[in-house]
């Protein structure tokens with residue numbers, strides 16, 4: 001016979017396991033919850049305890065309700081247990097978002113920045129932005145579970161320093177985690193933008209329910225966030241997914257990483273715009289180029305198609321090595337849609353090994369470039385129960401929240 005103490009500690013451990021699963025995978029059915037290794041009857045009683053304690057609530061499963069009678073209920077964390085903040089420090093802009101524990105986006109905002117600003121100054125801007133958003137939601141810093149911060153480029157796992165390939169030059173060789181922790185005085189984690197983009201599409205978008213996905217994020221450079229076997233894959237040194245620094249032309253231009261003919265020198269936003277200087281002047285942003293291409297400008301369509309072919313070549317090599325079931329395009333080239341994706345898919349199909357299999361779909365992500373990374377940064381905090389415990393019982397009731405509706409039109 002187990003002692004009453006061991007029984008109650010076992011129940012507490014089971015409650016923690018269920019909460020952890022709900023934080024990692026969002027709302028799910030009781031049957032899905034048995035996949036964490038608990039019996040149906042244990043899941044049922046643990047969920048009842050958590051509902052009584054005000055930690056968990058039932059949500060209707062709209063998808064399962066279609067064509068059936070009564071919708072089976074999903075079980076998920078209540079939204080009032082705390083908030084996670086996501087921040088993206090990018091070239092020219094700082095973005096931020098606040099999500100609650102029910103994975104709802106509460107608010108998001110952005111501030112333009114100068115690429116030459118020292119990290120400490122940029123982080124002051126970030127701190128102000130976070131406080132303004134919390135103010136708008138009538139929340140305090142005590143209710144923040146943690147902050148996820150995205151920086152462009154790889155972060156070396158061993159030293160925590162931003163690598164030299166980081167496109168935001170004042171951040172090269174800076175330990176973003178230490179610097180941000182000192183500036184913000186909030187619990188936080190730091191990762192690169194593409195990894196968070198992948199996590200956002202896994203939580204809310206095109207990668208939901210999938211296990212092997214490559215998320216190609218196009219910003220100042222081109223990076224990939226890999227979900228492999230259901231988890232983010234960063235590599236031994238944290239530099240996995242630097243697709244923008246794979247060689248496309250051995251005799252090409254020298255890249256900021258020191259390499260020659262990297263994908264970034266041929267297909268990132270700056271290199272696309274620069275190809276139009278002679279014909280269109282030097283004031284075109286990548287958004288302008290895409291807009292003009294959609295209106296039929298031949299030169300703009302040509303440079304986007306060329307970029308698509310180069311990305312397709314790099315993507316074929318990536319596919320041959322990792323065999324993802326889906327490849328998602330996000331970031332500032334995503335609005336180009338089929339003008340980019342048509343030549344991209346063709347170029348990829350010419351080079352990818354088929355092995356009798358159909359190539360994985362290469363699709364535009366479901367989350368817009370303005371929120372995908374900050375949502376992923378918040379999701380990283382919500383999912384990490386070890387590093388970011390829920391902050392007790394804050395008084396967050398009475399707020400209104402919106403579902404994540406960041407989808408493209």
Ligand SMILES: [Zn+2]
Nearest residue numbers: 245255257262
């Ligand atoms: Zn490079």
